[in-house]
Amino acid sequence: MLAVRELTKRYGGTTAVDALTFDVRPGQVTGFLGPNGAGKSTTIRLLLGLDRPTSGRALVNGRRYTDLPRPEREVGALLDGGAAHPGRSARAHLLALARATGLPRRRVDEVLGTVGLTDVAGRRVGGFSLGMRQRLGIAAALLGDPGCLVFDEPVNGLDIDGVRWVRGLMRDLADEGRTVFVSSHLMTEMQQVADRLVVVGGGRLVTEAPMAELIEAWSHARTVVRTPDPGILADRLRGRGAHGRRVDVEQGRDGGLRVQGAGPEEVGDAAHRAGVRVHALYREEASLERAYLELTEGTVRHAASGSGAPRGADAALARDGGDGDARRDRGRRAERDDGRRADPDGGTGGTTGRDGHGQDHDAVEEDR
Numbered sequence: 001m002l003a004v005r006e007l008t009k010r011y012g013g014t015t016a017v018d019a020l021t022f023d024v025r026p027g028q029v030t031g032f033l034g035p036n037g038a039g040k041s042t043t044i045r046l047l048l049g050l051d052r053p054t055s056g057r058a059l060v061n062g063r064r065y066t067d068l069p070r071p072e073r074e075v076g077a078l079l080d081g082g083a084a085h086p087g088r089s090a091r092a093h094l095l096a097l098a099r100a101t102g103l104p105r106r107r108v109d110e111v112l113g114t115v116g117l118t119d120v121a122g123r124r125v126g127g128f129s130l131g132m133r134q135r136l137g138i139a140a141a142l143l144g145d146p147g148c149l150v151f152d153e154p155v156n157g158l159d160i161d162g163v164r165w166v167r168g169l170m171r172d173l174a175d176e177g178r179t180v181f182v183s184s185h186l187m188t189e190m191q192q193v194a195d196r197l198v199v200v201g202g203g204r205l206v207t208e209a210p211m212a213e214l215i216e217a218w219s220h221a222r223t224v225v226r227t228p229d230p231g232i233l234a235d236r237l238r239g240r241g242a243h244g245r246r247v248d249v250e251q252g253r254d255g256g257l258r259v260q261g262a263g264p265e266e267v268g269d270a271a272h273r274a275g276v277r278v279h280a281l282y283r284e285e286a287s288l289e290r291a292y293l294e295l296t297e298g299t300v301r302h303a304a305s306g307s308g309a310p311r312g313a314d315a316a317l318a319r320d321g322g323d324g325d326a327r328r329d330r331g332r333r334a335e336r337d338d339g340r341r342a343d344p345d346g347g348t349g350g351t352t353g354r355d356g357h358g359q360d361h362d363a364v365e366e367d368r
């Protein structure tokens, strides 16, 4: 079990993680979803004791990582599949890790078998493909047979076979009763594998719910109508659904109206009665992907060079009048979203050079 409580991490003027609270439970794959810069890697680093929180707690089985007597037996992590020394063989790499953490040698052959690297275990890691390195990273994470597993963007750069294999493995690990926490910025990927989602944006929690619930809540069709008189039509449509249904209308940034609760026929008839011209009218199927993009809109951290972060959120707030907690949060996040680290890769500074257990405790320092 992993737990994050009011977790906050600031790097100078940037709040990477902002009062985040959520649980990751055993027996499930929990997806950790958010756009680039949302704070996923920072949260994971805090969980693994690779960085210190500014405030709040990140707990593994109820304790801080640094307080765990045998952390490698409780949590394993894949943070950087390419972290093994290129001159070493896969087996030598895992043997070194096993020795360093006092794990039995037999675990090395077991995990090599689990990840399908037995036949190439004697080959130098330098000659490994990305997929093989990723498997090796996962083998390292599994070495201590931990109950919790954390995978940071595990399918990045993998071909379809590799992606399927990672998905299957995560499922198996969860079915064995382990806690599986996997980060991604791709909703489509999460939809394939996660039982539950924790969505973050701008360092804050956007939503946390079982996948089935999110699909149910977000997967409904809406009607799009383009007209030169959107205000008149919106007024006619709002709150006047057939059969007592509630109709919600919001205006997109492109000027078109998005109508929830009324189909194209109903909208077309309403336009006709109002004497409003219609330039386009169609049904748009909602998807979880689009819902995710809307929820996290405006939370993406932009380059510091004056690109100005909050355009998307401002537009979204303007069009929906600021109703809804997630959208209010989105606006607040956007207001705060005024800085980022100087590192041009915008990525996970200080996460390299570690093994699969995230043992390099002093690898990261803040405010550089």
Ligand SMILES: Nc1ncnc2c1ncn2[C@@H]1O[C@H](COP(=O)(O)OP(=O)(O)OP(=O)(O)O)[C@@H](O)[C@H]1O
Binding pocket: 011, 014, 015, 016, 017, 034, 035, 036, 037, 038, 039, 040, 041, 042, 043, 185, 301, 339, 340, 341, 342, 346, 347, 348, 349, 350, 365, 366, 367, 368
């Ligand atoms: N060591 C650091 N020093 C300064 N700022 C940092 C550091 N690490 C992360 N940040 C900043 O904190 C914010 C969150 O970054 P983080 O890497 O946690 O996001 P992420 O969700 O993992 O995104 P990505 O998918 O791009 O890695 C970003 O604005 C990032 O630039």
